[in-house]
Amino acid sequence: MRFGASDRAAAELLTPPSVATLPAAGGTDPEDIEAAKRAAPGSVAANQPRALVPSDYVRLAEQLPIVARAAADLRVTGSHRLITVAIQPINSADPPSWLQRDAHRSLHRVRRMGDQIRVRPPNYQPLYLDLTVTAARTAEPETVRRRVNNLLSAGWVDSYTPALFHPSQLRFGQTLRPSAVVAAVQGLPDVEDIVLNAWGFLPRPTRPQSPTAGPDRLRLGSLEMPRLDNDPVHPERGYVTVTVRSSS
Secondary structure, eight states, X not given: OOOOHHHHHHHXXXXXXXXXXXXXXXXXXXXXXXXXXXXXXXXXXXXXXXXXXXXXXXXXXXXXTTEXXXXXXXXXXXXXXXXXXXXXXXXXXXXXXXXXXXXXXXXXXHOOXXXXXXXXXXXXXXXXXXXEEEEOTTSOHHHHHHHHHHHSSSSBSSSSOBOTTOGGGOOTTOEEOHHHHHHHHHTSTTEEEEEEEEEEESSOOSSOOOTTTSOSOEEOOTXXXXXXXXXXXXXXXXXXXXXXXXXX
C-alpha cells in the first residue's frame, strides 16, 4: 500500500507533540514488603465490625448492654455454619427473652455470610453438695447452718459480698474443685472443720459416694456454667445438705 503526500501530512497532524519528562518531587520511598506483611494482619483485625470467628461473636455480644459474659460454639451442619451464642446478663442467671432477641438482631447484622445465629441462655449444670461442719462449742448450730447455706448459694453473704455461686462469680467452661468449697466454708466464723461427703451434678447417683470415690474436679463445656441456687422451692437448680455438729 502506498501513501501520498496528503496522507503523510494528515498523519503528521494527528501525531501528538513530544512531551519532555519532568523529574518527580515530594514523593516518599516505597514501603518495605516485609513491613507491609507484618502490619496487614493487625490493621485488618483492628476495630473489626464483622463477626468472622466464634471469638468475634463473643466480643460483640459482650459489648451489648447488661450482658456480663458470652460464649460461642461453632457447628458445621453440612450446608451452613451454626453459631450458638450463650449470654449471661449482669447479676442474673437467666437472660430475659427480649435480651435474647436484641442480641440475635445485633449479631445477625454483623454475621459472616452464610452463618446462622442462635442465642440462648447458658447451659446450667445444677450441683448438689453434702457436707458435715464441725462448729465451735460456743456457737449456735442453726446460725452456723444458715451461714453455710447463705455462702453456698446464688445469693449474697451480706450486703456487699456475693455468695460462692452468685452469677457474678461464674464463668463459662470453668473447672470446679472441692478444695474451693472447703476453703470458703472453712473461712466462716465458728467453723472448726468441714468434711465434704459427696458432690456432683444433678441428678444424684443412685449409690452413695465416699469422699475418696467422688470426683476431684468437675469440668464444664464451653457453653456450660455451674448452678447452685440452694433454694428449697427449686431444688432442681442445685441444693446443699448441711449437717452441723458441735465440737467436743
